[in-house]
Amino acid sequence: xxxxxxxxxxxxxxxxxxxxxxxxxxxxxxxxxxxxxxxxxxxxxxxxxxxxxxxxxxxxxxxxxxxxxxxxxxxxxxxxxxxxxxxxxxxxxxxxxxxxxxxxxxxxxxxxxxxxxxxxxxxxxxxxxxxxxxxxxxxxxxxxxxxxxxxxxxxxxxxxxxxxxxxxxxxxxxxxxxxxxxxxxxxxxxxxxxxxxxxxxxxxxxxxxxxxxxxxxxxxxxxxxxxxxxxxxxxxxxxxxxxxxxxxxxxxxxxxxxxxxxxxxxxxxxxxxxxxxxxxxxxxxxxxxxxxxxxxxxxxxxxxxxxxx
Amino acid sequence: xxxxxxxxxxxxxxxxxxxxxxxxxxxxxxxxxxxxxxxxxxxxxxxxxxxxxxxxxxxxxxxxxxxxxxxxxxxxxxxxxxxxxxxxxxxxxxxxxxxxxxxxxxxxxxxxxxxxxxxxxxxxxxxxxxxxxxxxxxxxxxxxxxxxxxxxxxxxxxxxxxxxxxxxxxxxxxxxxxxxxxxxxxxxxxxxxxxxxxxxxxxxxxxxxxxxxxxxxxxxxxxxxxxxxxxxxxxxxxxxxxxxxxxxxxxxxxxxxxxxxxxxxxxxxxxxxxxxxxxxxxxxxxxxxxxx
Numbered sequence: 332x333x334x335x336x337x338x339x340x341x342x343x344x345x346x347x348x349x350x351x352x353x354x355x356x357x358x359x360x361x362x363x364x365x366x367x368x369x370x371x372x373x374x375x376x377x378x379x380x381x382x383x384x385x386x387x388x389x390x391x392x393x394x395x396x397x398x399x400x401x402x403x404x405x406x407x408x409x410x411x412x413x414x415x416x417x418x419x420x421x422x423x424x425x426x427x428x429x430x431x432x433x434x435x436x437x438x439x440x441x442x443x444x445x446x447x448x449x450x451x452x453x454x455x456x457x458x459x460x461x462x463x464x465x466x467x468x469x470x471x472x473x474x475x476x477x478x479x480x481x482x483x484x485x486x487x488x489x490x491x492x493x494x495x496x497x498x499x500x501x502x503x504x505x506x507x508x509x510x511x512x513x514x515x516x517x518x519x520x521x522x523x524x525x526x527x528x529x530x531x532x533x534x535x536x537x538x539x540x541x542x543x544x545x546x547x548x549x550x551x552x553x554x555x556x557x558x559x560x561x562x563x564x565x566x567x568x569x570x571x572x573x574x575x576x577x578x579x580x581x582x583x584x585x586x587x588x589x590x591x592x593x594x595x596x597x598x599x600x601x602x603x604x605x606x607x608x609x610x611x612x613x614x615x616x617x618x619x620x621x622x623x624x625x626x627x628x629x630x631x632x633x634x635x636x637x638x639x640x
Numbered sequence: 641x642x643x644x645x646x647x648x649x650x651x652x653x654x655x656x657x658x659x660x661x662x663x664x665x666x667x668x669x670x671x672x673x674x675x676x677x678x679x680x681x682x683x684x685x686x687x688x689x690x691x692x693x694x695x696x697x698x699x700x701x702x703x704x705x706x707x708x709x710x711x712x713x714x715x716x717x718x719x720x721x722x723x724x725x726x727x728x729x730x731x732x733x734x735x736x737x738x739x740x741x742x743x744x745x746x747x748x749x750x751x752x753x754x755x756x757x758x759x760x761x762x763x764x765x766x767x768x769x770x771x772x773x774x775x776x777x778x779x780x781x782x783x784x785x786x787x788x789x790x791x792x793x794x795x796x797x798x799x800x801x802x803x804x805x806x807x808x809x810x811x812x813x814x815x816x817x818x819x820x821x822x823x824x825x826x827x828x829x830x831x832x833x834x835x836x837x838x839x840x841x842x843x844x845x846x847x848x849x850x851x852x853x854x855x856x857x858x859x860x861x862x863x864x865x866x867x868x869x870x871x872x873x874x875x876x877x878x879x880x881x882x883x884x885x886x887x888x889x890x891x892x893x894x895x896x897x898x899x900x901x902x903x904x905x906x907x908x909x910x911x912x913x914x915x916x917x918x919x920x921x922x923x924x925x926x927x928x929x930x931x932x
Contacts, residue, residue: 401825402825403825404805404822405805406805406806406810406811407822408814408820408821408822409820409821409822417825476835476838476839477838477842480839480842480843481842484842484843484844488794489794490793490794490795490797490799490843490845491799491828491839491843491845491846492842492843493828493839571831572831572835575828576804576828576829576830576831577826577827577828577829578825578826578827578829579825579826587826587828589829597804597829597831598804598805598806600704600705600707600708600806602707602806603707603711603731604711608806
């Protein structure tokens with residue numbers, strides 16, 4: 332087609348260019364709005380929870396009571412107290428145990444998928460791992476309450492099976508898929524020439540993975556773990572059902588505990604809007620927001636460091 | 641070939657659905673009914689049964705807890721609020737400030753049963769004993785403190801099961817057992833009566849409480865005495881409504897002002913023999929003498 336050289340076509344060309352230009356600008360604007368919307372939502376959410384919780388923070392808030400007392404009695408007739416120490420201990424212990432369970436599982440799976448599995452096996456494995464992430468958390472919670480509870484009572488001969496152990500196992504299984512995916516990506520990002528160089532020097536398969544690939548992917552793997560920790564801190568429904576929801580600083584993995592998120596979920600629905608209890612729950616929300624933000628930020632910085640070099 | 645057919649069929653279906661909704665909506669009144677989880681099953685049964693009596697009135701029932709229902713009444717978004725506790729003075733004042741005058745209707749009674757695992761040899765328990773188990777600073781932490789040994793229960797440790805701290809059931813149990821005192825820390829605070837029943841069924845060491853209506857065949861229900869060593873009463877529909885069972889409470893429906901029109905008709909039907917038979921069938925005690 333020789334459109335370029337024919338005179339009458341020029342105007343159309345110009346027109347077309349013009350329309351394309353508008354479309355281009357419009358799409359640009361749309362993409363820009365899409366791009367900053369996440370930022371706007373995050374800021375909006377932060378402003379909202381801060382606004383709701385602020386009355387408590389600047390009013391009757393006592394820093395030492397809130398963070399260092401385990402007396403969470405928001406509906407007491409005698410004296411209401413708001414101490415979240417036991418809740419922090421609950422969330423931390425469950426997340427900690429979940430990571431102890433999830434790290435070996437997800438790293439093992441990631442190493443197998445990235446380094447050993449080939450063809451169909453690899454595809455099936457990846458799909459199965461992703462399927463694990465598709466189970467809703469309330470189903471996990473139900474499994475914890477109805478199946479794991481009697482099982483733990485029988486196996487370990489303990490009075491009750493709703494405990495750090497129960498919730499830790501469930502949360503570990505829930506966090507493993509995302510950790511596996513990220514860890515696998517980190518392993519894939521290690522250049523093949525590293526492996527080839529190691530093999531050329533006579534290293535065995537295990538030596539290649541343990542001495543060369545894992546150290547090279549170190550940051551990415553750490554990022555995967557931190558994302559798993561973030562997931563653990565934020566999980567609500569499953570821990571509400573599987574921990575026993577009991578205000579208690581755990582002395583062993585068989586003790587019942589209560590998580591920060593679960594407390595908000597269980598109590599917010601029936602508190603009067605604007606009351607002290609309501610504001611205290613939002614203050615827990617602010618604390619959680621800050622904690623997960625810091626964890627995700629660290630994870631992000633570490634992963635970013637990987638891609639740089 | 642298939643596409644246009646599917647399109648026509650879909651639009652025809654949509655049009656029919658729309659027509660049905662549009663026609664039905666003309667002379668239909670909707671009663672919004674919300675609140676107590678204890679009452680939600682009964683409220684649902686009432687709504688269904690009432691549909692047959694007055695097809696023009698639709699009752700939309702939802703749960704969420706007594707507090708949620710009362711809050712909705714204060715905000716003016718429901719016609720009837722279900723509650724397993726009386727409204728607090730603060731709430732009544734708040735409602736009046738917003739131009740609502742809450743009127744209380746007793747629609748039945750609920751006995752809070754003390755649940756035990758079927759293996760538990762304990763048959764009766766007294767209010768002071770429950771206080772020692774549930775209260776802050778209470779001295780009972782093992783079943784042997786009550787003079788029994790529960791088979792299958794490790795260390796004889798009492799696993800104390802309670803409810804989340806804003807449920808009406810929690811507040812009522814605390815008032816009867818502990819007065820103004822607090823529950824001990826470290827109780828397992830479950831979300832919903834069914835979860836309590838579920839956990840006690842599967843945990844030999846457990847003790848829990850919830851409405852009589854949630855008792856299952858796999859649970860043992862304790863006979864409750866006012867004083868240790870005194871005569872005990874088992875929770876039944878009869879003992880709940882005649883007041884002899886110590887942990888029974890009235891169940892309320894609140895309306896804004898005296899109910900009129902179709903809301904009034906619905907409430908008087910609930911209080912009638914027919915309405916009260918439904919609450920009896922659901923395992924609660926009736927507000928007045930009935931013959932079913």
